[in-house]
Amino acid sequence: MNFHELFDLKDKVALITGGGRGLGEQIAEIYAERGCQLALCSRKKANCDEVADTLSNKYGVKAIGYELNVTSETSVLSVVEKVIHDFGKIDILVNNSGATWGAPVEEMPLGAWKKVIDVNVTGTFLLSQAVGKHMIARKQGKIINIASAAGLTVREPEVTNTIGYTTSKAAVIHFTKDLAMKWARHHIYVNAIAPGMFRTKMSAGILKKDEEAVLKTIPLRKIGDEHMLKGAAIYLASSASDFVTGTVLSVDGGSTL
Incomplete structure (x- = not known):
């Protein structure tokens, strides 16, 4: 198998949650470039429709946007059924939808905690x-579960104060490992990516507050850009990772060292 075959996704179908912006959109683009068909899902269908149209026109792949509430079993079952009907199959699932809430532990509302854990x-x-x-x-x-470097380490409250988010991402990491063990017998690979600090809507508040403090926690002294997650995403979705399961790939500039 040559280099192009290792990373080829032609005729594969990927369902990506949170696919209408941020990291989900970045993953969708590299998949489309490698020939993958895309089911892009989020609460805001218009965003997914826009990305789907852009990638379809640019790369000539089939791409459709869907409205999805990941916390609703009814919504999830309905959308998965629609995607299988529209595409015939699902080869790759990227669990990318995420939520966060910044507040000191002693002040965090229960409703905010539940929202973050639920999503x-x-x-x-x-x-x-x-x-x-x-x-x-x-x-x-x-x-492929999108976890976070925040699920692998802890920081002073002056840097990040999002205990619901960090707890949820630690849970995603263990979920990944446990599910990989349970489903290996079915030839299903389950891995996670743990992004560090990227410039997204979710991280904007932290970076605006004190970007210099954040940079001091990153050995490479830089924030992730729109291309830095793509390599990990294509690796774990393609044949290049056919002997890899239950792993957590940190893409974080060394922040979890």
């Missing part, structure tokens, strides 16, 4: 379960 953890479970049943029947599949 980041329950959403990952519901999508993995629904798509996983389809993958088990086909005896193949790749699941």
Whole structure:
């Protein structure tokens, strides 16, 4: 198998949650460039539709946007059924939808805690379960969970104060490892990417508050740009990672060292 075959996604179908902006959009683009068909899902369907149209026109792949509430089992089951109907299959699942909330632990509202856990953890479970049943029947599949460097380390409150988010991402990391063990017998690969600090809507508040303080926690002394996650995403989705499961690939400039 040559280099191009290792990283080829032609005729594969990827369902990407949170695919209408940020890291999800970046992952969608590199997949489209490698020939992958795309089901882009989020609460804001218009964003997914826009990205789908752009990538379809640019790369000539089939791409469709869907409205999805990852915390609703009914919504998840409905969308997964639609995607399988529209594309015939799902080869790759990227659990990228995420939520955060910044507040001191002693002041964090219970509702905020529940929202973050529901989106980041329950959403990952519901999508993995629904798509996983389809993958088990086909005896193949790749699941990529977007965790976070924040789930692997802790920082002073002056740097980050998002205990719901960090807890949820630590849960996603363990979920990844446990699910990889459970579904290896079905030839389903389950891995996670743990991004560090990237310039996204979610990180804007932290960077605006004190970017210099954040940079001091990153050995490479830089913030991730719109291209730096693409290599990890294509690796874990393609044949290049066919002997890799249950791993967490940190893409963080060394912040978790």
